[in-house]
Amino acid sequence: RRLGMGDHMYPSKVLKDGPKPGRKFSTLDEMILDANGFAGVFPEYKYKIVKRLEGLGHLCAMSTDGANDAPALARANVGIAVEGATDAARGAANIVLTEPGLSTIVHAIRQSRIVFQRM
Incomplete structure (x- = not known):
C-alpha cells in the first residue's frame, strides 16, 4: 500500500496468450497499462513488458x-x-x-527529497 500498488494483478499466461476475445481488453498493451503487476513472469516477458511500457511513453522501474x-x-x-x-x-x-525489503526504497526517496529541498 505504501508503494501505491493496486489490485490489478495478472498471471504470466496473459503475456503469452494475450487477452481473451470478448474481455475487457482488446490488446496486450491495454492489459499491460491496466496492470499493477504480473505474477510468475519469465525473464523474457519482463523485458517485453518494460520495452512496451517505455514504447508507450511511460517511465519504468x-x-x-x-x-x-x-x-x-x-x-x-x-x-x-x-x-x-x-x-x-x-x-x-x-x-x-x-538492506532487505522494499521499505528501503521508500526511505531513500524521503531522504533524497529532504536533500533536494535544502538545495
Missing part, C-alpha cells in the same frame, strides 16, 4: 535479485537490485539495495 532478469533491469529507466542480488543483477541496476 523494476526490482529483482536474479541474473536472468538483468536485461530487463538494464532496459528499465530505473533498475533496482535488491539485497542479496546476483553480481549480474547488481551490475545491470541503477540502484543496489543493501
Whole structure:
C-alpha cells in the first residue's frame, strides 16, 4: 500500500496468450497499462513488458535479485537490485539495495527529497 500498488494483478499466461476475445481488453498493451503487476513472469516477458511500457511513453522501474532478469533491469529507466542480488543483477541496476525489503526504497526517496529541498 505504501508503494501505491493496486489490485490489478495478472498471471504470466496473459503475456503469452494475450487477452481473451470478448474481455475487457482488446490488446496486450491495454492489459499491460491496466496492470499493477504480473505474477510468475519469465525473464523474457519482463523485458517485453518494460520495452512496451517505455514504447508507450511511460517511465519504468523494476526490482529483482536474479541474473536472468538483468536485461530487463538494464532496459528499465530505473533498475533496482535488491539485497542479496546476483553480481549480474547488481551490475545491470541503477540502484543496489543493501538492506532487505522494499521499505528501503521508500526511505531513500524521503531522504533524497529532504536533500533536494535544502538545495
